[in-house]
Amino acid sequence: MNLDLVDLAAELTTGAALKDWVLVVVGNLFMAFLAIRAVGHFIKKEWGEMVTLAVAAVFVGAIVWAPAVVKDMLVGVWNKVAGTA
Secondary structure (H helix, E strand, O other): OOOOHHHHHHHHOOHHHHHHHHHHHHHHHHHHHHHHHHHHHHHOOOHHHHHHHHHHHHHHHHHHHOHHHHHHHHHHHHHHHHOOO
């Protein structure tokens, strides 16, 4: 399979596709950063910080890989808090 750079970037011409691509790339880099930091906290036996990073990684992962689900969940929570649900 021979793909040129133009063929690979063809789907990135719309704003929505570019936004999704950037979100996934930056999100994955952030997840890698969190994993490296978590290993450092594990080695230093800083358990609280490691658990906090794990929770943050789960939240960031959900936003990156399932943004519509997270949006619906947060809107539902806000509606219950605001009393509109």
